[in-house]
Amino acid sequence: MALFSDLLFEARAVAQSLVNLSAGTHIRLGVTGLSRAGKTVFITALIEHLTKATSPSLRGRKNTLPVFRVHAEGRLISGALEPQPDDNVPRFAYEEHEEALNGEGGKAERRIWPQSTRRISEVRLRLQYQQKGGMNPGRRALTLDIVDYPGEWLLDLPLLEKSFAQWSQDSLAAASGAARAPLAAQWRGFCAQRDPSAKFSEDDARRAAELFTAYLRACRGEEFSFSSLPPGRFLMPGDLAGSPALTFSPLAIDPNRAYPPDSLAAMMERRYEAYKSHVVKPFFRDHFSRLDRQIVLVDALAALNAGPAAMRDLETALGDVLTAFRAGRSNIISTVFRPKIDRILFAATKADHLHHTSHDRLEAILRHLTAKAIERVKGVGAEVDVIALAAVRATREAKVNGHGGPALEAVIGTPLDGERIGDEVFDGKTEAAIFPGELPQDPKAVFRDAGRNAAPGEVDYRFVRFRPPMPIRAADGSALPPPHIRLDRAFQFLFGDKMT
Ligand code: GDP
Numbered sequence: 001m002a003l004f005s006d007l008l009f010e011a012r013a014v015a016q017s018l019v020n021l022s023a024g025t026h027i028r029l030g031v032t033g034l035s036r037a038g039k040t041v042f043i044t045a046l047i048e049h050l051t052k053a054t055s056p057s058l059r060g061r062k063n064t065l066p067v068f069r070v071h072a073e074g075r076l077i078s079g080a081l082e083p084q085p086d087d088n089v090p091r092f093a094y095e096e097h098e099e100a101l102n103g104e105g106g107k108a109e110r111r112i113w114p115q116s117t118r119r120i121s122e123v124r125l126r127l128q129y130q131q132k133g134g135m136n137p138g139r140r141a142l143t144l145d146i147v148d149y150p151g152e153w154l155l156d157l158p159l160l161e162k163s164f165a166q167w168s169q170d171s172l173a174a175a176s177g178a179a180r181a182p183l184a185a186q187w188r189g190f191c192a193q194r195d196p197s198a199k200f201s202e203d204d205a206r207r208a209a210e211l212f213t214a215y216l217r218a219c220r221g222e223e224f225s226f227s228s229l230p231p232g233r234f235l236m237p238g239d240l241a242g243s244p245a246l247t248f249s250p251l252a253i254d255p256n257r258a259y260p261p262d263s264l265a266a267m268m269e270r271r272y273e274a275y276k277s278h279v280v281k282p283f284f285r286d287h288f289s290r291l292d293r294q295i296v297l298v299d300a301l302a303a304l305n306a307g308p309a310a311m312r313d314l315e316t317a318l319g320d321v322l323t324a325f326r327a328g329r330s331n332i333i334s335t336v337f338r339p340k341i342d343r344i345l346f347a348a349t350k351a352d353h354l355h356h357t358s359h360d361r362l363e364a365i366l367r368h369l370t371a372k373a374i375e376r377v378k379g380v381g382a383e384v385d386v387i388a389l390a391a392v393r394a395t396r397e398a399k400v401n402g403h404g405g406p407a408l409e410a411v412i413g414t415p416l417d418g419e420r421i422g423d424e425v426f427d428g429k430t431e432a433a434i435f436p437g438e439l440p441q442d443p444k445a446v447f448r449d450a451g452r453n454a455a456p457g458e459v460d461y462r463f464v465r466f467r468p469p470m471p472i473r474a475a476d477g478s479a480l481p482p483p484h485i486r487l488d489r490a491f492q493f494l495f496g497d498k499m500t
Pocket residue numbers: 033034035036037038039040041042113114115116117349350351352353389390391392393394465466
């Protein structure tokens with residue numbers, strides 16, 4: 001039965017690509033990243049720019065996408081949203097997100113950041129452009145299917161190769177590290193008092209799952225900002241919130257022992273295996289394997305703010321993410337799916353929190369974090385690049401008097417209501433000049449230097465969250481695409497090469 005449905009799926013995919021061939025070039029672009037990395041803001045900004053780039057309201061204004069060649073060369077004709085191909089995937093709520101960013105009802109003072117990604121969604125954009133000279137010049141179309149999904153789900157891939165006993169052992173070992181142990185104490189204490197061979201009780205399973213989820217959430221919180229926290233659906237359940245598929249937890253069991261079928265250990269193992277076959281596999285088979293290109297958004301600043309342990313954890317998580325792109329070599333995973341992604345872009349987001357003198361340093365830090373993992377994907381045939389960007393630039397730059405010392409390079413924006421630096425608490429209405437701290441020249445230093453609780457003499461970063469920028473309106477009242485940093489470089493790498 002499974003084989004038949006797989007064949008049917010393959011046949012549909014082939015038919016779809018034939019349709020696509022006749023309609024012009026087609027790219028399925030995956031947009032992922034851990035929660036709050038900036039996926040929703042990135043996709044909203046992408047659509048804003050590409051649907052408005054050639055609109056009359058921008059005529060006579062400076063081109064804000066100079067590195068996106070098809071546009072810089074004056075060959076982009078139009079960009080428009082179209083009905084998406086998959087009826088069973090929710091649509092990316094672009095219109096709602098655009099209204100949030102620009103202010104509900106056109107009222108700029110109501111502008112807020114859009115609702116973040118919680119599940120998979122997609123949207124189709126069709127770009128018309130003029131082909132460059134050559135044998136057959138003329139009008140062409142690029143269809144871009146953008147698929148937004150939580151990066152937490154990618155971290156589930158390694159589970160496919162792990163037995164319940166192995167996964168339990170790894171999770172318990174991770175939870176005993178110095179930083180995580182206090183957060184895991186309640187969950188580990190509860191499990192330690194349960195006998196894995198005793199008869200299964202639903203109450204015990206539910207309580208263990210609740211405590212395990214609470215531990216993962218605490219790790220993810222702003223203070224710790226850990227990244228490597230599978231299973232992905234425990235933090236990002238999508239449509240599975242409250243479902244029995246998520247009612248299990250790691251358990252200290254003996255891998256060489258056979259537990260009675262009605263025991264706690266056996267039941268937890270059964271649920272873990274069900275999670276793998278009913279949740280993890282279908283995601284990779286039905287969605288991930290169909291992607292052509294991928295951008296992985298990374299909130300490196302949040303990890304920097306939390307300190308070296310968070311940075312090391314982020315490095316592990318990025319390594320796990322890249323495992324997904326490497327899959328398809330000869331291992332168990334390749335029987336489930338074979339990725340065909342040929343370009344991967346890692347992007348450090350929210351670069352507008354920093355002065356431009358630190359943008360290259362942020363890029364260097366992300367390059368350093370992904371270096372080992374990128375080395376491992378070499379030979380798979382995918383091109384990988386790294387960039388620092390801000391999909392929506394909420395700040396401008398200024399030099400601020402350094403109290404007798406040299407002038408400091410600061411960013412000016414409106415910090416969100418409740419954000420604070422030291423004793424100063426912001427009200428969400430007033431602009432402030434913030435000196436975010438300089439990123440180190442040597443990327444390796446981020447594993448050494450402390451974050452916001454830095455001791456004297458160590459680097460102290462001060463990243464506060466800002467409100468979205470005031471929208472700029474054209475003469476006809478329509479909102480112009482928001483300012484950005486290096487978004488055009490991302491466009492060029494992700495699909496610009498197909499628009500020659
Ligand atoms: P998602 O969970 O990956 O969908 O994350 P979002 O796109 O919702 O972004 C989470 C939060 O990060 C937003 O609410 C903003 O506060 C912030 N953010 C995202 N992108 C940017 C950006 O380009 N600039 C700034 N200043 N903040 C951003």
